Amino acid sequence: MPSVMAAQYGEDRRIADSGGPTLAGNAVERPPGGRVNGVPTDRVSSAARGWVERYRQWAFDVAAVAIAALDVWLRVVPEAETYNYVLSAVAVVAVALRRRFPFLVVLVTAPGFLAGWAQLAAMIALGTLARRRLLSTQTFIGAGLVWFSRFFTWPPSEFVELDWKTHVHNAIYGCLVAGMPIAIGLLAHAREELSARIAELAVSRERERMLHAHAVRADERARLAREMHDVVSHQVSLIAMQAGALRMAAEDPNARRVAGTIRTLSTRTLDELRQLVSVLRTTNGNDSPQPRVEDLPQLVATAGFPISLAVHGEVASLPAPVSGAVYRTVQEALTNVRKHAAGAPTGVLVVVDRDELRAEIRNDPPHHRQETGTLPGGGHGLMGLRERAALLNGDFAAAPTEDGGYLVRVTFPVTRSLDT
Incomplete structure (x- = not known):
């Protein structure tokens, strides 16, 4: 049955x-x-x-x-x-x-x-x-x-x-x-x-x-876009700046033509980078070696315009994420000076207290503007710096100064970053 x-x-x-x-x-x-x-x-x-x-x-x-x-x-x-x-x-x-x-x-x-x-x-x-x-x-x-x-x-x-x-x-x-x-x-x-x-x-x-696969791919794309903007854009903008100066100073027509070609290609590369970086910018950490505050002198020496650097406090023991974020902030600020202030004199100040790190990058207004054109920019640089600061519980601010210059300031709570 x-x-x-x-x-x-x-x-x-x-x-x-x-x-x-x-x-x-x-x-x-x-x-x-x-x-x-x-x-x-x-x-x-x-x-x-x-x-x-x-x-x-x-x-x-x-x-x-x-x-x-x-x-x-x-x-x-x-x-x-x-x-x-x-x-x-x-x-x-x-x-x-x-x-x-x-x-x-x-x-x-x-x-x-x-x-x-x-x-x-x-x-x-x-x-x-x-x-x-x-x-x-x-x-x-x-x-x-x-x-x-x-x-x-x-x-x-x-x-x-x-x-x-x-x-x-x-x-x-x-x-x-x-x-x-x-x-x-x-x-x-x-x-x-x-x-x-x-x-x-x-x-x-x-x-x-x-969804997990999409999230992993999105995270990798965002990390790659960040590094492309922070590293490649910095170097290419410097090439474009130097090529523009060479084109104006060279007397040989062939040299001026070659310098113009280099600048055109550099400008086009920066424009393509701007399009590639227009993705969601986020990160959950970085396992690759990152530059630190100790590397700022080398960055300043290769900038190509007058920069004064002052570092106060113990920076060797800073957490790697905080130290790398300070370096990237200074790097991006100097890149923006090249783009928008034509190499105006700039001062970089890094102060480390017991539980806080403060970094300021202030540039003077340009006394004269070189005839080198305007380099393209997509506004992703400052947005990326603000995201880096937020991920480390820091504060980021960027605004023009009263005398016509520009000030970028970022602060990080060192103790809380160590616990992160």
Whole structure:
């Protein structure tokens, strides 16, 4: 008997596994690589999958009706009354409608079980009701009807003649006959829900994997863009500045032409770098070696215009992220001086107290502007410096001065940066 019931309710579990309707009639998104009727789902259209599901439901409905009819045919008694045949036949036919009207089909099959031979028909209907409605009031009513149909012996005259032991025996078997379909229906429901959750988990994991891959690529692109702007842009802008000065000072036409070509290429490179750096700028740390405050003298010496550098305090023991951020801030500020102030005299001051580091880069207004044109800029430099300061719990400020110059100031809490 359990194998027969499992065959009836297994259809719904297989429908769920093949991507069919799930609880509350909602379709579950199937993970990549699923299969329908042995064919990958990515090769089966939605209409084809729906046709396969309908075909399976129709096939299992036919099988359920056939099994219920066979059960009646094997148990029929020749000397029975006409209503016994009618009630049994109605119960068998009603099994085909159990999906659409589960509770009504239980009500129709119960008389065929009570006064006929449609036991399997009633059990199949009760199992479908339990799978669709779970432990609802309708399920308990259906279970009571099936139990009573097994406990009560028809006609009533025969029921009265039975002794109490037979009644107890029939009551126990009635619990089994009514309980087994409910257990199988609940098991089918749990299996269907589990399949839906597994499918959702697979889709969620695939989505999470894709998002993680995108995040990793975005982080690498942002880090690369930062280094391109901080290092490459600094060097190329210096080349462009020197080439422009050479073009103005050279007397040889060939030398002036070559210097102009170098400056044109450098300017074009800076413009392309500006476009490449227009990505989300963020970082979670930097594992590559970074310059420190101790490297500022070398940076100042190669700047190409008058710079005064003053460093006060112990800088050798600064945390690497803070020291590198100060270097990058000075580097970017000097690059902006080349671009926008034509090499105006600039002062760099770095002061380290016990728990704070302050760096200031102040340039004077240019006394004359060289005829070297304007280098392109996208505004990403100061934005990157502000992001670096925020990541280290620091403060960044940049604004023109009253005398026409420009001041860049950044402060870092050294103690808090060490704990970061």
